[in-house]
Amino acid sequence: MREGKKGSTGASSLKKKEKLKKTKTNQNHNGEDNNSIITKKKNTKKTAKKVQFEKQEKEPLQKKKQQQQQLPTTDSQSESGSESDYEDFSEDDVSEDYELLRQSEDGESESSGEEIHGNHSDSGNDDYHALEDHSNSSESHQGVEESDSSEDEVVPRNTVGDVPLEWYKDEKHIGYDISGQKITIKERQDKLASFLASVDDSKNWRKIYDKYNDEELELTKEETKLIRRLLKGKAPHAEFDPYPDYVDWFKHDDALHPLSNAPEPKRRFIPSTWESKKVVQYVRGIRKGLIKLDEPKEEEQRFYLLWGDDSSAAEQANRLSYIPAPKPKLPGHEESYNPSFEYIPTQEEINSYQLMYDEDSPKFIPKRFTSFRSIPAYENAVKDSFERCMDLYLCPRVRKKRINIDPESLKPKLPSQKDLKPYPATCYLEYKGHKGAVMTISTDASGQWIASGSTDGTVRIWEIESGRCLRIWEIGEAVQYVAWNPVHELPLLAVSAGQDVLILKSGFGNQEDQRKVKELLHVQTPTALDDSDNMASIVSWHQDDKHDGIRLKHFKTVTSVEWHRRGDYLSTVMPADILLFVTFCTIHPMAAFGGKLSGTATTHTHIGSGLSKKLSHRIPFKLHGLPVSSVFHPTRSVFFISTKKNIRVYDLVKQKLIKKLETGLREVSSVAIHPAGDNLIVGSREGKLCWFDMDLSSKPYRVLKCHPKDITNVAFHRSYPLFASSSDDCTAYVFHGMVYSDLNQNPLIVPLEILRGHKTSNGRGVLDCKFHPRQPWLFTAGADSVIRLYCH
């Protein structure tokens, strides 16, 4: 206890060493002595002490030394310092003396105090045991106090207590002692006297008046030195070394052996079972993807848009496709109780609302009220809210997925029209002269003339380059179809009008050709024809003197006539469930195909001279549906017959069906074959155009829906990659239709041009279209009785 006390007080550091000695001796004493022995010693020495104190008044320094010498003896007594409290009161006079002394030697208050205690204990030596007990308890008590601060240890010599001296400012005493006696203030020297004293006494400047204890103190030299040092900011004691050499009390190198030299336990090396289980679990989790590593933690949004749309926030938050209900319409000015005049409908308007449909009439009719009071209850309140609820409940709210694709990018990449030139585009020439709708046109093989047939019962031949009508035949019946013989040397024209097919000589070509044609067109008596079988009932051959040609009489209306490419054969179509296949063998009977065909034909009829055979026979195939059109294959002995829905392909040599093309159209109107023979276009009455690639499939390769009305005819160009369709909507479309010789490449179809110019007549537009055989020109025959030529 003591050691701690002395170490803490700066003032007592002077006697550190001495005290250390003391403690040593003290410890020795304590170890040996009994309490009883100590008390005896106390008694003996107290008397001596009293004497010494008196001396101390004069030479405190000396006293101190003496005290220190004596201290070891008194130490044991000081332990029971608390006893003194009791005795202090009994011996007031003595204590006063002590206090003086004490104040003068502030630094040694302790030791002196101890001595005082010693005194006290001397005076009150009634019962040791009780004291001893007490001292023990006080000892602990002191210990607590001492730890607080050094000031507390100073036992006040003044017994007035901790009372402000102001209370006794005007009194002559400064308090009371324990017995209630006034403690009087000593008479103070007046100022003058004190001044004189200070003048006289050179040491007077060292004197300090202690008001509390009412005494004057004189500072010693050491103390003034101490103060000076403090003032300078140095350590108060000169001996104190602020920078002592560092003494390294601890060693820092590792100890050779650990604290415990025991070997590592085995369990430290064996992974724990539950740990390994957990690891396996994690590994599995990672492998399965249940645990994701390195996934950045989604930062929680700290701020959010307070006034933002709920829907987007909700969507972002939980990724649910929550669609908020549409907000009800906010009331406007017209729903005010006192709207402006312009909102209020007049009576007429209100009346007119009643005539309107419920959906159109306004739901709310604005009205004007003078005050809030006069507003009646809203009669539709329940209904409105009910409807709103129904809306919210029943109205399906579906999020529409909108795909953001540039529509341009979806278009197929087509070559530009400029690269596909030439193609017919502009009309420069018109062939006028027909009185009725031009039903059909046909171009001469050389490209010099064009033949046309019209509903006015005439067939005309025009010169293409000048637009001049060169020849007119009056047939008498509306002409259905005109076909120019594809062979240049045979300037023959097949015309179907009503139930007859006329074969006319055009009158062009050189003399030799014309003579041949004349011979060819010579038919003997029709009786020669009906010699054997029923074919005669279908077709009969007659000489037509009026037009100088041959008349083939059919029993039903003939709609279409087609020549074979060699000009030897002619097919006619009667849409009366029977397709007539008329062979017309000319002066060229050498054709292998012709020979074969006639060999297989059921009827052989040689007519006229041996040069030409004129015979006809029905197509030996069963058809399903009404025939519409027929086409010869341009190179092979293949024949196409289109019924209203399908197209059948027959091999004429083997006499069997090769293929059936399913158009998927409602009603086929026309068929045209590509000059290479592998592609077919089909026009339909619903305005659709089908392109068949025969090598690909029996389904159309492309279906072009271009015309709003019936397609009347389709045509391929003989040499240019062009095809066209004409329609009743008064337009003709021109397409680029490139067929590649490379079988892997599909045909390229590019729409090129819409040709307009014809006028509608009786609901019909362009009735026929044909390409010029050599130029990229298109002829169109219109219901407005004009033939137009579109040039590139």
Next chain:
Amino acid sequence: MELNIATDDQNEENLRRVQVRFITKLKPPLKVPNTSVAIPSNLTRFGLSSVVNNLLQSVNSEWQSQPFDFLINGELIRMSLEQFLLAKGISAEKILEIEYIKAVVPQKEEGPSLHDDWVSAVDGSNPGFILTGSYDCLGRVWKNAGSCTHILEGHSGALSSIRIINSDGMRDVTVATASKDRTARLWKFDAEEVINHPKKIQAFKILRGHKASVQSIAPKTSGDMVWLFLLNCIFIDVCSGSWDCTINLWRTNKSNAEGDQVSIKKRKVNNQADESQLEAHGAQSSFSKAEAVSTLVGHTQCVSSVVWPEHETIYSASWDHSVRRWDVETGKDLSDIFCGKVLHCIDVGGEGSALIAAGGSDPILRIWDPRKPGTSAPVFQFSSHSSWISACKWHNKSSFHLISASYDGKVMLWDLRTAWPLAVIDSHKDKVLSADWWRGDSIVSGGADSKLCISSGIYIHFQGKSEIIDLHMEEG
């Protein structure tokens, strides 16, 4: 001078003015003083014309104003002066030299000569008469508008082309015709006969050999030197193009001509025969028909037009989009020009008689210069027509002027120095099928309205020869 322009000044105070000097190659009565004049820059051709007329009037008070055309740097002005200068990037700082020439405009429209059918061919290369061919299978000779002197009878198909082979004055005229009956015929008549009724003439030679309609026939023409030579020549050389894609060269003996004519006449008396019989007769009297000397094969489609401008060279235009130059001696195709369109007509002329003008199945008249190496792009394109071009003809003296006839019913007069037509002759009601120059100052044209129209009074000035023309005009 200043006074004349002062009138313009007052209301065009703030306009820009250009210093110009009018120059001309015309003769003195038409010449203005060689001084520079400041004129407003917004003057058009009409304004310039009035300025020049005023200048001329100041010199000669009895001057009657007439239209002029103006050239700057060899280009005709067809817009306001300011625009022209801006467009051509010509500086208006220095004195501008404007050359003026007489405006080339037909001034007189003579009454149409009516035919029975479409007029498909005209020829005006002889100043004394006009030849026409028609769809009624007849050829006609017209002294002038409305007076037909001869009728060429004998074809069984529409005439497609008619050309004068030689015309030594008005006597002894030889004519070649091509027809759609696949023959070409040669005719001879005396144009100076005075007759009241049109005289019917038979062909003295029938040229057979084409397998399809003969579209065009052209005699061998040459420069003035050879012209004289040709008069004494005993042979007649003709080439013809046809729908059978060939060009046939014909050579007939002139000396036989008389006999031929006689024989046909004889036959004609015997019987009015149809074509086959006529041929049979022809076979019997072999001298009446001529054989093709050679055939130029190369075109793939109808040869629509041929010209034989030089001794050794034939130019042909075809429906196969090409213009070909043939060497007569070897029969080889020397060069091709492809234009992408069907061609109907061709003529060679212009500068150095070397430019090829051709028109076809589009409204563009194209002119090529075959001397330009390595290119087949046309040097000029005139596109004021609105339909197919049926005929084009160079002026035989001027190197700038040519006419074109189109199916849109118009005949246009072109000057190479401007892209706009100098004149548009709109007298036809229907397609114009053929057109030609006549007498150097008139345009004759025949069309699908069965009319032969003559537009005359076109003053074409060309260097060195203007005197002749003017003199000729005074006579006419």
